[in-house]
């Protein structure tokens with residue numbers, strides 16, 4: 610048996626490993642991450658050279674149509690992560706630990722995260738929480754499972770937080786981020802935090818911070834692809850920049866197809882067998 614070596618120069622675009630991802634911070638290389646939940650979008654995103662792809666529990670809202678991230682199950686996340694893992698050659702793929710998989714004790718957390726790595730070819734998990742999850746983060750890392758922590762607004766705790774609000778508790782957020790990094794997290798998502806506080810947290814921890822609604826001072830950024838591509842129906846959070854309007858593009862294409870079928874313009878000579 611031979612292991613693929615990571616120091617050969619044969620491939621122009623080497624896979625982004627966890628240490629390489631961490632190294633982007635010291636190198637001052639800003640990290641781009643987006644979500645993907647299936648093979649088609651994951652391979653498209655990967656072809657652009659972005660550094661990270663997240664199989665987020667946001668799938669519960671943007672794909673499954675729920676109003677929170679709580680309903681998606683571990684089996685469902687694994688089903689989708691397996692498609693993403695099969696598509697991606699370059700980016701680091703991180704998979705969300707769905708509610709409440711990371712909160713059932715370290716044994717359950719290692720079992721759930723272990724299934725994610727074994728069954729999906731993805732390389733890391735993301736776990737919502739900071740100081741209170743330090744024991745779980747340490748146990749996962751000890752088991753060989755890289756962990757991206759998630760501090761600030763934690764959507765799985767929406768009912769405790771009373772809504773999707775900007776998080777401003779300076780000391781607690783600094784404490785959470787430091788505790789997550791001390792426990793071995795290789796990166797930390799900072800969600801909905803004032804920009805100056807996120808910049809201070811970024812300076813206080815040795816691992817990359819990945820912001821979403823946390824300003825430009827983070828080491829990288831993550832967005833939900835459906836939001837930034839204009840696929841999401843209705844309201845998107847203020848921190849989203851919409852780079853395309855795919856709802857409009859898709860609806861226009863479907864309108865033209867429907868009109869062609871009704872007018873017997875499709876199928877035409879070029880799309881018909883004789």
Ligand code: KIV
Pocket residue numbers: 644663664665666667668705798800821831832833
């Ligand atoms: O589930 C998700 O998409 C996330 C984000 C950080 C966007 O957790």
